[in-house]
Every structure is written in structure tokens, then in C-alpha cells.
Amino acid sequence: MKIRGERECTDCGTRWSYYETGSVGCPACGSLRSVGLDERTEHTDLEVEFDLTAVRNDVDEAATTDLAERARDHAREYVRRRGFVRGGTLQLLDDAYLAAIELLHVADVVARARTLDEREELYFLSLLGDADAGKRPPVEEVPTTLRDARGLAYANAVREYRRDVRTWVEDGERELVPLERSTLEMLTEHVKRIRMLDGDVPPRTAETLVEATRDLTTGLCEDDDEAILRAENRLERLEDSLE
Structure with missing residues (x-):
């Protein structure tokens, strides 16, 4: 708006x-x-607090599934109100949003699970502990059983981010050059493919998608062709992992 x-x-x-x-x-x-x-000026990023303290305070008393339901609700509200254009300026896809949307998806899995193994529970608790500080677990800590939650979360994050990129471009009446347009289209296709796979891709693949998105933003905002090329190269390297 x-x-x-x-x-x-x-x-x-x-x-x-x-x-x-x-x-x-x-x-x-x-x-x-x-x-x-x-x-x-265009402004899509609404101010919203993301504070999981009240949920964390009940870790010793509440069941993990109950904690997950509450964390999911907090994360959903935060993600719903967030955007990436602030006062007409396109922002980077930030770790705070990524941590929140990953918590949303992981907490949904945990809330619906009949049983959880130790790694799944510890991973959820790790997200619960740090997501509102904008911290995300490294790719090597993602349990195999939760990699689809992370993959789908990041694909959805990039999909939402791409919509704001379009809004920002149109608002500035900016004409994308062929390299920018083709890279944005490639990003869109990768998002579609990951979502069709329900996020079931290696965590490094999901992380590369985020890195490519950030490179693309740098290129668009700073007229940096090298950054656009880095984004293009990252996306091209994803081809094999999405076969």
C-alpha cells in the first residue's frame, strides 16, 4: 500500500x-x-512484535505439542504482517522473517505429530529459543525428517518476497533489463519446483535459494550486474538438486 x-x-x-x-x-x-x-510511497512492511518469551517460559510445564501450537500462532501472525518494501525502499530477505516462517512450518509438523524423536524435538526447541532474535539453525543441524519443513518455509518466503520485488519495480516504474528479468524468472521457477516437491530438498538447496534472492536484491537496488550474475550462477547450480 x-x-x-x-x-x-x-x-x-x-x-x-x-x-x-x-x-x-x-x-x-x-x-x-x-x-x-x-x-x-509504497510500504508493505508493517510493524509487528515477535516475542516468544511467554511460550519459552512454559517449556518445563507444557507439552511440546502445546508449545508448538502457540509458537505456530505467534509466527503466523508475524509472517502475515511482514513485508519487504519500507518507505519505497526494497529490503533484503532478512533472517528474522526466515526464522519465523521456518518456526511456523516446523511447529506445525510438531503440533500434529503423534510421536517425536529427540532430534526433532531439540530442533524445534532450538528454533523456539532463538527465532524471535532472528537466528536460524545451520543447515547441518536440520533433521532429515524436518528438511521438507525448512525447504517449504524458505520457498514460501522467497515467493512472498518476489511479490514485493514486483511491487517495488512497478512502483518505481523501473524497466528490468534482460539479465534481471531472466534471473527473476529463474528464481520464480525454482520456487515453484521446490513447492511442488513440498519442500523436500536438501537444506543446502533451500539456503542457496535464499542466497540467490539476496544477491538479486543487491543487484536490483545497487545496479550491480556482478550481484545479478552471482544470483544467476547460484540458481543454475540448483538445477541438479531439483531434478
Whole structure:
């Protein structure tokens, strides 16, 4: 959506940035009456708190499935409200979002599981412990039985991110050059293939998809052809793992 992010309160005259507070209420007096001072710009990234402290506090008392249900709900709300265009500027696909969306998928598996082995439970608890700090377990720690949850989570994250890339491009009335367009299309195809596989790909493959997305962002935002080429090369190397 397009908004005027720089606001001035008509009651007390305080000026603030919606992009920083995420609120239309005046931070000084609480009034909801304000006017925009700048031009409308695209803004999809809503301010939302992601705090799993209350869930973690019950780790010793609650069943793991109950913890998973609560963690899943927190993660779903966070992911639902997040975006990647802030005040007209395209942001990177960040670790906070990736950790949250992975927790969403892993917690869903755990919540529905009849039995869990030790590695699955420890992996879920690792995500629960650090996801709201934007930390993700390394690829070598992903249990085989949960690799599809991670793969599908990252494919869905990149799919949502790609939509905001399109929004950002269209809002800026930017014409993609052939290399940028073909790389974006290749990224889209890989996302479709991973989702068709229900995320059942090696964790390194899912991580490479994220790395390629970040390279593409750098290339688009900084007019860096080398970064676009890095993204293209990463995506080309994924071909064999997605056969």
C-alpha cells in the first residue's frame, strides 16, 4: 500500500515517521489526528512484535505439542504482517522473517505429530529459543525428517518476497533489463519446483535459494550486474538438486 509516512500531529504539532513507529497515533499526545508531509510511497512492511518469551517460559510445564501450537500462532501472525518494501525502499530477505516462517512450518509438523524423536524435538526447541532474535539453525543441524519443513518455509518466503520485488519495480516504474528479468524468472521457477516437491530438498538447496534472492536484491537496488550474475550462477547450480 502507498502511504504518507512522515506525519505531523494536528493537535500538538509533533512530527514522527510511521516507518519507524508503525503507528498513526502521535507518540507525544496519542492523538489520531495527523497529516502527511511527504509523497505517498509504497510500504508493505508493517510493524509487528515477535516475542516468544511467554511460550519459552512454559517449556518445563507444557507439552511440546502445546508449545508448538502457540509458537505456530505467534509466527503466523508475524509472517502475515511482514513485508519487504519500507518507505519505497526494497529490503533484503532478512533472517528474522526466515526464522519465523521456518518456526511456523516446523511447529506445525510438531503440533500434529503423534510421536517425536529427540532430534526433532531439540530442533524445534532450538528454533523456539532463538527465532524471535532472528537466528536460524545451520543447515547441518536440520533433521532429515524436518528438511521438507525448512525447504517449504524458505520457498514460501522467497515467493512472498518476489511479490514485493514486483511491487517495488512497478512502483518505481523501473524497466528490468534482460539479465534481471531472466534471473527473476529463474528464481520464480525454482520456487515453484521446490513447492511442488513440498519442500523436500536438501537444506543446502533451500539456503542457496535464499542466497540467490539476496544477491538479486543487491543487484536490483545497487545496479550491480556482478550481484545479478552471482544470483544467476547460484540458481543454475540448483538445477541438479531439483531434478
